[in-house]
Amino acid sequence: MTQPVEKILVAFKSVPDPYEAAAPGDSGSTAKSVINPFDEIAIEEALRIRERGETSEIVGVTIGPSSIDEQVRAAMAMGVDRAIRIDDARLLDPYAVARILRGVIEKEAPQLVLMGKQAVDDDSNQVGQMLAGLLGWPQATFVSKIELLDNRTRARCTRETDAGLEVIDVNLPAIITADLRLNEPRYVSLPGLIKARKKPIDVQTCQQLGVIVEPLTRLSSTARPARRSAGTRVESVAELVIKLKEEAKVL
Amino acid sequence: MIALDVQTTTRQVFVNIAPWMRIVFFIMITASMLVMAWQLEKRRRLWRTGERPGFTRDWRVWLQRLTVYALAQKRVHKKSLGALLHLLLSSGFIVLAIGTTLLAIAYDGPYYFHHGWYYLIYEVTLDIFGVAFCLGCLLALYRRAWSKPPSLGHNWRDWWLLSCLLAIGLTGFLVEALRIHFTQVQPWLAHWSVIGWAIDVTFLRGLGLKTAQNLHLASWWVHAILVGAFFVTFPVNRFLHTLTGPLNIATRPKRPMGALAPLTMAEVEESGRTGVAELRNFTQSQLLSLDACMECGRCEDACPAFASGKPLSPKAVVVDLRDLMSLGGGNVHETIRDETLWACTMCQACVQECPVLIGHVDLISDMRRDLIGEGRLSGPPAKALQQIGNQANPYGRSNTDRLAWAEGLDVPTVESNPDFEYLLWVGCAASFDSRAQKIARATAQLLQQAGVNFAVLGREETCTGDPARRIGDEFLFQERAQTNIETLGRRKVKKIVTPCPHCHNTIKNEYPQFGGQYEVQHHSALLAELIAAGRLPNESKNDDEGPITLHDPCYLARVNGETEASRQVIGAAHDPEYREMPRCGKKTFCCGAGGGRMWFDEAPEQRVSKLRATEAVATGAKTLATACPFCLNMMTDGVAGTPGAEEMKVMDISELLLSRQAK
Numbered sequence: 001m002t003q004p005v006e007k008i009l010v011a012f013k014s015v016p017d018p019y020e021a022a023a024p025g026d027s028g029s030t031a032k033s034v035i036n037p038f039d040e041i042a043i044e045e046a047l048r049i050r051e052r053g054e055t056s057e058i059v060g061v062t063i064g065p066s067s068i069d070e071q072v073r074a075a076m077a078m079g080v081d082r083a084i085r086i087d088d089a090r091l092l093d094p095y096a097v098a099r100i101l102r103g104v105i106e107k108e109a110p111q112l113v114l115m116g117k118q119a120v121d122d123d124s125n126q127v128g129q130m131l132a133g134l135l136g137w138p139q140a141t142f143v144s145k146i147e148l149l150d151n152r153t154r155a156r157c158t159r160e161t162d163a164g165l166e167v168i169d170v171n172l173p174a175i176i177t178a179d180l181r182l183n184e185p186r187y188v189s190l191p192g193l194i195k196a197r198k199k200p201i202d203v204q205t206c207q208q209l210g211v212i213v214e215p216l217t218r219l220s221s222t223a224r225p226a227r228r229s230a231g232t233r234v235e236s237v238a239e240l241v242i243k244l245k246e247e248a249k250v251l
Numbered sequence: 252m253i254a255l256d257v258q259t260t261t262r263q264v265f266v267n268i269a270p271w272m273r274i275v276f277f278i279m280i281t282a283s284m285l286v287m288a289w290q291l292e293k294r295r296r297l298w299r300t301g302e303r304p305g306f307t308r309d310w311r312v313w314l315q316r317l318t319v320y321a322l323a324q325k326r327v328h329k330k331s332l333g334a335l336l337h338l339l340l341s342s343g344f345i346v347l348a349i350g351t352t353l354l355a356i357a358y359d360g361p362y363y364f365h366h367g368w369y370y371l372i373y374e375v376t377l378d379i380f381g382v383a384f385c386l387g388c389l390l391a392l393y394r395r396a397w398s399k400p401p402s403l404g405h406n407w408r409d410w411w412l413l414s415c416l417l418a419i420g421l422t423g424f425l426v427e428a429l430r431i432h433f434t435q436v437q438p439w440l441a442h443w444s445v446i447g448w449a450i451d452v453t454f455l456r457g458l459g460l461k462t463a464q465n466l467h468l469a470s471w472w473v474h475a476i477l478v479g480a481f482f483v484t485f486p487v488n489r490f491l492h493t494l495t496g497p498l499n500i501a502t503r504p505k506r507p508m509g510a511l512a513p514l515t516m517a518e519v520e521e522s523g524r525t526g527v528a529e530l531r532n533f534t535q536s537q538l539l540s541l542d543a544c545m546e547c548g549r550c551e552d553a554c555p556a557f558a559s560g561k562p563l564s565p566k567a568v569v570v571d572l573r574d575l576m577s578l579g580g581g582n583v584h585e586t587i588r589d590e591t592l593w594a595c596t597m598c599q600a601c602v603q604e605c606p607v608l609i610g611h612v613d614l615i616s617d618m619r620r621d622l623i624g625e626g627r628l629s630g631p632p633a634k635a636l637q638q639i640g641n642q643a644n645p646y647g648r649s650n651t652d653r654l655a656w657a658e659g660l661d662v663p664t665v666e667s668n669p670d671f672e673y674l675l676w677v678g679c680a681a682s683f684d685s686r687a688q689k690i691a692r693a694t695a696q697l698l699q700q701a702g703v704n705f706a707v708l709g710r711e712e713t714c715t716g717d718p719a720r721r722i723g724d725e726f727l728f729q730e731r732a733q734t735n736i737e738t739l740g741r742r743k744v745k746k747i748v749t750p751c752p753h754c755h756n757t758i759k760n761e762y763p764q765f766g767g768q769y770e771v772q773h774h775s776a777l778l779a780e781l782i783a784a785g786r787l788p789n790e791s792k793n794d795d796e797g798p799i800t801l802h803d804p805c806y807l808a809r810v811n812g813e814t815e816a817s818r819q820v821i822g823a824a825h826d827p828e829y830r831e832m833p834r835c836g837k838k839t840f841c842c843g844a845g846g847g848r849m850w851f852d853e854a855p856e857q858r859v860s861k862l863r864a865t866e867a868v869a870t871g872a873k874t875l876a877t878a879c880p881f882c883l884n885m886m887t888d889g890v891a892g893t894p895g896a897e898e899m900k901v902m903d904i905s906e907l908l909l910s911r912q913a914k
Contacts, residue, residue, distance in 0.1 A: 189636075
């Protein structure tokens with residue numbers, strides 16, 4: 001008789017909509033916020049594990065001020081059973097986030113923690129790894145496939161590496177970070193979001209968790225990338241070679 | 252002398268049938284009709300399980316539709332064996348049924364009118380239509396036994412029905428012939444019962460009177476029992492459509508073909524669902540429509556999803572839902588797979604073909620809405636919806652780039668030209684898709700050259716919501732509709748012209764549901780007007796155009812009936828090289844992009860555009876003209892890699908017209 005994984009915890013972050021043309025640090029940007037796309041994939045994977053009957057509860061967790069509640073509702077509308085928001089408006093670095101998440105995990109005691117491989121706003125790609133280190137848990141990063149084996153005590157994960165696919169087994173509890181090809185997240189419509197509005201959000205503070213964090217890094221400045229200048233059309237291959245040689249100096 | 256005889260001419264009803272037999276006959280017929288009524292009542296109760304009625308209750312509409320679609324059977328007519336046999340069968344059945352009813356009235360009623368000239372005309376009429384009826388049965392049997400069109404489908408009940416009807420017809424004639432024989436009707440009178448008389452003088456010659464009388468009794472009983480059996484089995488075979496078809500034709504909801512039914516948030520909050528999950532979530536009108544289907548298969552023959560090998564047949568959707576209804580209802584998604592519902596391009600070809608006006612697209616749309624509500628969509632179409640929500644266009648581009656297509660054209664905006672006559676509604680495709688942007692450029696340049704006073708909304712324009720509504724996200728659509736109606740009101744827009752048939756359809760047919768009323772034209776219509784007024788010349792083709800063929804966009808031609816303007820723009824009438832595809836005008840064939848399919852991944856071997864490109868190539872045309880940015884996109888893909896299409900160019904009508912202006 002196989003036992004389902006009792007609880008999966010999914011960590012997610014609210015990020016500016018990557019499709020909106022807003023540069024880092026744009027003040028007064030009207031860009032909407034969305035769930036970090038990789039975290040959305042992690043949530044979707046948890047839902048699929050539950051749909052296969054392999055878990056009984058999915059808890060979502062995020063860190064930020066009440067302005068990100070819209071993304072918390074979106075996670076609940078997707079199907080997360082309950083959601084915790086750690087109320088903290090500071091710009092936190094990955095180490096601070098990992099320590100806060102450790103606090104939540106020690107309280108919630110999930111058997112599996114899922115999150116995106118990185119957030120698309122700061123591209124740090126560190127939280128999952130640091131969290132595994134802090135907890136002393138195994139980790140599988142950049143995962144494109146998850147199978148739960150041996151009475152749900154082990155996860156077989158396919159990792160997408162530069163060299164190709166790597167299959168590793170990790171004992172649970174473990175940290176798994178999602179890559180792009182793990183799945184395609186489901187679409188949440190307006191009535192779904194409205195329904196989710198009725199669900200309560202469990203708002204906690206770092207103090208309540210007993211975690212005291214100070215960011216170790218600080219944002220000093222941001223700048224827009226230089227605008228790409230328009231290309232030119234060349235008449236012939238000979239002209240192209242000359243231009244590559246003399247103007248672009250690549251030959 | 253004959254005139255005198257005519258006045259008294261009649262025949263004895265129930266001749267040769269003893270009084271006790273007549274009583275048995277009446278009991279049998281009454282009982283079989285009661286069984287039929289009871290079975291029909293069971294069906295009616297199933298229709299009534301629908302949560303809302305959804306019927307049209309306007310008798311003028313009923314009368315008009317019944318005349319056109321039930322009596323004249325407009326949708327049935329076409330050059331096919333099926334149409335011919337239907338005409339024979341239905342006219343025969345209707346006349347014989349009316350004749351038998353009249354006889355019953357004459358026999359039982361207070362005034363006996365079954366004599367004289369009336370009787371003679373009655374006899375000859377019923378004989379002629381009896382022949383039509385039997386011939387119809389024979390052709391239908393031939394179709395089932397030999398020609399076997401695959402979309403027709405077949406089961407044992409069909410053999411029963413047709414043999415039963417044919418036997419009723421033949422025994423009817425036999426009874427008539429034997430009656431003429433043994434009652435020794437005078438030849439001049441017998442001639443009026445032309446078939447019975449013909450049988451009598453050919454096959455019954457020399458038959459003894461007593462034998463004829465006995466045979467008459469036997470065949471009369473066979474005829475009567477078959478009629479009873481027909482009544483009993485009527486509600487469980489294809490013949491049911493003779494009742495449910497007209498019922499559906501009369502009462503189906505009154506809405507333009509291009510408009511889906513609106514849904515309110517209050518309805519969603521009350522029912523807790525956004526679409527149809529359980530069969531009873533359909534309207535009573537929709538459940539009735541399932542029983543109106545006689546499985547002729549015309550919808551399947553016209554369906555681009557079916558033709559391209561996708562798991563959808565509109566007929567199967569109807570039949571599967573009807574089978575579910577016969578079981579007392581249940582979850583529709585356990586019967587119809589998600590992929591089936593997503594395969595629909597909402598081209599409306601099935602709806603256009605259906606002789607009994609079943610709304611396949613409404614059925615599919617209602618079930619799609621539930622899939623959206625339940626989070627059962629993912630991948631590229633989900634992304635498109637998300638982007639309509641976040642960026643107000645399905646391409647995920649920032650709306651600040653709305654005017655990128657107009658670079659260097661000095662296109663007037665609602666700000667720079669607030670007193671415009673026409674609003675040029677560009678649409679997302681022509682605003683953001685790099686190929687389709689050329690349509691926007693060509694259209695704007697033509698309007699400028701013709702001196703039309705127009706303006707564009709620029710960044711105030713957003714997606715009409717068409718793809719959202721058709722994929723099944725009704726509230727995302729309504730959000731877009733409300734925003735756009737508010738913008739159009741603020742800018743005092745009265746006339747709209749757009750190069751996109753989907754924007755055209757949604758603004759014209761769906762925005763009125765939310766209070767947006769405008770004069771909407773597709774760019775083909777305005778360009779044709781400008782050509783007719785001499786403001787844009789289009790006489791001389793360019794040398795490199797070669798022979799042209801036109802792909803009619805579904806939402807322009809089929810759904811909104813506009814087929815001529817595009818042809819006028821490309822000068823089809825005075826172009827001897829112009830080619831027409833077999834499926835053209837209102838009977839056009841989809842490119843595969845409708846119903847939100849533009850944003851679905853399509854397996855290369857299942858591309859609708861491939862089928863259409865092959866059809867275009869077969870005309871020998873070198874230029875494939877179209878009038879829709881999505882068709883342009885799909886047909887460009889379809890033409891690529893289609894044998895014989897290496898030289899074929901795919902162009903919008905506005906691009907062709909612009910290229911003819913330069914000279």
